[in-house]
Amino acid sequence: MRSETCWALLIVGVAGSAADRAAAVKQAFQLSWDAYYEHAFPHDQLKPISQSGDDSYGGWGATALDGLDTAIVMGNQVVVNQILDYVPTIDFSSCNQSSVSMFETTIRYLGGLLSAYDLLNGPAANLVNETSKVTNLLTQAASLADNLKVAFTSETGMPYNGIDIQNQTIVGEPTNGLAAxxxxxxxxxxxxxxxxxAEYGxxxxxxxxxxxxxQPSWVSPWPGMVPDNLNISTGEFISDSISWDGGSDSYYEYLIKSYIYSPSRFSSYRDQWEEAVNSTIQNLMQNTTTGSGQNLTYVGTWNNGTFSATMGHLVSFIGGNFLLGGSVLQRQDLIDYGLALTEGWYAAYNSSATKIGPGALSWNATAAGDNxxxxxxDELGFYYTASSYMLRPxxxxxYYYAYRITGDExxxxxxxxxxxxxxxTCWTGSGYAEINNVDNTTQGGGFNDLQDSFLLAEVWKYAYLIQADDAEWQVSSNGTNSFVFNTEAHPIRVSGN
Structure with missing residues (x-):
C-alpha cells in the first residue's frame, strides 16, 4: 500500500520538495515491481487486471532486466539482488516464442545487462557484495549476443529482425525497418x-x-533523412515514408548517442545526425497557434511527397534528443528548438483531464473541421487523433533533458x-495499466491489461532522475557525459570513462 506521505504528495500536486517527489516515484517503482514479482515473474510483463504474465519478448523476464538499472540508480538493494540472483538462470539459447525481435531484445535485454554491469562496476558498486553477481551480467550479455548473431547473416551484413533462437534461423521477409x-x-x-x-561491434x-x-538516391529528399524500410538483401530502400516516428525514431537518436559514446570512432554518425536535424527543422517542423496566441512547435511526417501535420507520442522524445545533441555540439539553436518541442508536448499533457498526453495529435486545421x-x-492549436496512453516515457x-541542461525548475x-x-489514473490495484482515454479521469476510460516493461525501465527512471540529486549517471549540462542512455533508458558508460 502507498504510505500516507506518498498520498499527501499526490494530493498536493506540484508541492513538496524534490526529495519528497523522488521518494514518491521510488515507491511507485516498488509497487510496479512487487505486483510483477508476485503475479508474473519470471515472465516478461505483468497483466495487472488478470494478474498473470505476458511473454512478448522471449520469456526471459523482460521487466526484470529492464528494471534492474532503475533499481540500481534508486539504490534499491533488495530488488537489485532479487534480479541479480535471477540473471544466471536465464538460458538465452532456449525460447518459448517462435521468434524474437533482434531490436527489442537488444534494447531491453542486452542494454539492461550492460548498463547494470557498468553501474555496478562503477558508481553503484556499493549495492553488491559478491563480484560474481556482477560478472554474470557480462557473461550473460555475451551469451545473448552469441545467440542473436545469426541475424547478421544477410548478403549485405545488415540484420534481419525476426530470429528463431532455438533453431538459429531467420523468420520473416528479407526486409527490416530503419530503427531496427x-x-x-x-x-x-x-x-x-x-x-x-571486436566482432560484436x-x-x-x-x-x-x-x-x-x-540507394536509390532519390529516396532521400533531404540530407540525412532516409525512409523507414529497406531490403537488407540488396541494401536498397523500399519505402517513401520519412519521419521521426516509430520504425525510424531511434535510428536518428543513436546517431548522436553513438558519437557521445566514442567521438573518435563515430564522428560520421555525428555528421549524419546534424544533417538530419537541420533537414527536420527546414522541412518537417511547423508551428501552430493556440487561441491565447501561444505558439507551439511540432514535427510532422513526409510520405511519398505529402506532408502530414500529425505527431505521435513516440516522437515526443525528439525535444530531448535535440537538447542532448545541442549541448554536446554547443549549438544553442538546437537547444532552443528542443525546448520548443518539449513545450509543445507539455501543452498536450496539460490539456487533458488526467494531465497525461494523448497517443497522437494533429494541427491540421482542415482535418480538424472534417472531424x-x-x-x-482553435483553443489549443491541436486536437487528439488518438486518446490512449500506453505507459509511454x-x-x-x-522533460528530463530540458531540466538537466537548463536547470529550470x-x-x-x-x-x-x-x-x-x-x-x-493507471494504477489498477495490482500494478499499472495502459489506458484508453487520457481525457477521462475514471480509470482513463478503461484499462488495457498490460504493464509494459518500459514503465519500470523508462517512465519511473526519468520521473525519478529529474527530481534526484546529481550523480555520475546523470546527464550533464555542459555536454560532457560519463554515461549515455540507450533508447530504453539504460545508462551505458561512454568509452574511455
Missing part, C-alpha cells in the same frame, strides 16, 4: 569494448554504409504533474 537496423550500434559496440571481442556497424548512402474538432483546434524523457514541475496523473 540502426539502433544496435551502442549496445553491440559496448559489448565489444567490454569483452575485447563490427557486425552492428556494417549497416552504416547503406544507411548513410541511401468536428474545430473548436478544440517519451515526453518525460524530454519548471521542468521538474511538469514531470511531477505527469507522474501524479499516471500514478493516480
Amino acid at each position: 537496423i540502426g539502433s544496435l550500434v551502442l549496445e553491440w559496440t559496448r559489448l565489444a569494448d567490454l569483452t575485447g571481442n 563490427n557486425l552492428s556497424q556494417k549497416a552504416a554504409e547503406y544507411l548513410f548512402n541511401p 468536428g474538432q474545430t473548436d478544440t483546434y 517519451e515526453t518525460l524523457e524530454s 519548471k521542468y521538474r514541475d511538469w514531470s511531477w504533474e505527469a507522474f501524479v496523473g499516471i500514478n493516480s
Whole structure:
C-alpha cells in the first residue's frame, strides 16, 4: 500500500520538495515491481487486471532486466539482488516464442545487462557484495549476443529482425525497418569494448554504409533523412515514408548517442545526425497557434511527397534528443528548438483531464473541421487523433533533458504533474495499466491489461532522475557525459570513462 506521505504528495500536486517527489516515484517503482514479482515473474510483463504474465519478448523476464538499472540508480538493494540472483538462470539459447525481435531484445535485454554491469562496476558498486553477481551480467550479455548473431547473416551484413533462437534461423521477409537496423550500434559496440571481442561491434556497424548512402538516391529528399524500410538483401530502400516516428525514431537518436559514446570512432554518425536535424527543422517542423496566441512547435511526417501535420507520442522524445545533441555540439539553436518541442508536448499533457498526453495529435486545421474538432483546434492549436496512453516515457524523457541542461525548475514541475496523473489514473490495484482515454479521469476510460516493461525501465527512471540529486549517471549540462542512455533508458558508460 502507498504510505500516507506518498498520498499527501499526490494530493498536493506540484508541492513538496524534490526529495519528497523522488521518494514518491521510488515507491511507485516498488509497487510496479512487487505486483510483477508476485503475479508474473519470471515472465516478461505483468497483466495487472488478470494478474498473470505476458511473454512478448522471449520469456526471459523482460521487466526484470529492464528494471534492474532503475533499481540500481534508486539504490534499491533488495530488488537489485532479487534480479541479480535471477540473471544466471536465464538460458538465452532456449525460447518459448517462435521468434524474437533482434531490436527489442537488444534494447531491453542486452542494454539492461550492460548498463547494470557498468553501474555496478562503477558508481553503484556499493549495492553488491559478491563480484560474481556482477560478472554474470557480462557473461550473460555475451551469451545473448552469441545467440542473436545469426541475424547478421544477410548478403549485405545488415540484420534481419525476426530470429528463431532455438533453431538459429531467420523468420520473416528479407526486409527490416530503419530503427531496427540502426539502433544496435551502442549496445553491440559496448559489448565489444567490454569483452575485447571486436566482432560484436563490427557486425552492428556494417549497416552504416547503406544507411548513410541511401540507394536509390532519390529516396532521400533531404540530407540525412532516409525512409523507414529497406531490403537488407540488396541494401536498397523500399519505402517513401520519412519521419521521426516509430520504425525510424531511434535510428536518428543513436546517431548522436553513438558519437557521445566514442567521438573518435563515430564522428560520421555525428555528421549524419546534424544533417538530419537541420533537414527536420527546414522541412518537417511547423508551428501552430493556440487561441491565447501561444505558439507551439511540432514535427510532422513526409510520405511519398505529402506532408502530414500529425505527431505521435513516440516522437515526443525528439525535444530531448535535440537538447542532448545541442549541448554536446554547443549549438544553442538546437537547444532552443528542443525546448520548443518539449513545450509543445507539455501543452498536450496539460490539456487533458488526467494531465497525461494523448497517443497522437494533429494541427491540421482542415482535418480538424472534417472531424468536428474545430473548436478544440482553435483553443489549443491541436486536437487528439488518438486518446490512449500506453505507459509511454517519451515526453518525460524530454522533460528530463530540458531540466538537466537548463536547470529550470519548471521542468521538474511538469514531470511531477505527469507522474501524479499516471500514478493516480493507471494504477489498477495490482500494478499499472495502459489506458484508453487520457481525457477521462475514471480509470482513463478503461484499462488495457498490460504493464509494459518500459514503465519500470523508462517512465519511473526519468520521473525519478529529474527530481534526484546529481550523480555520475546523470546527464550533464555542459555536454560532457560519463554515461549515455540507450533508447530504453539504460545508462551505458561512454568509452574511455
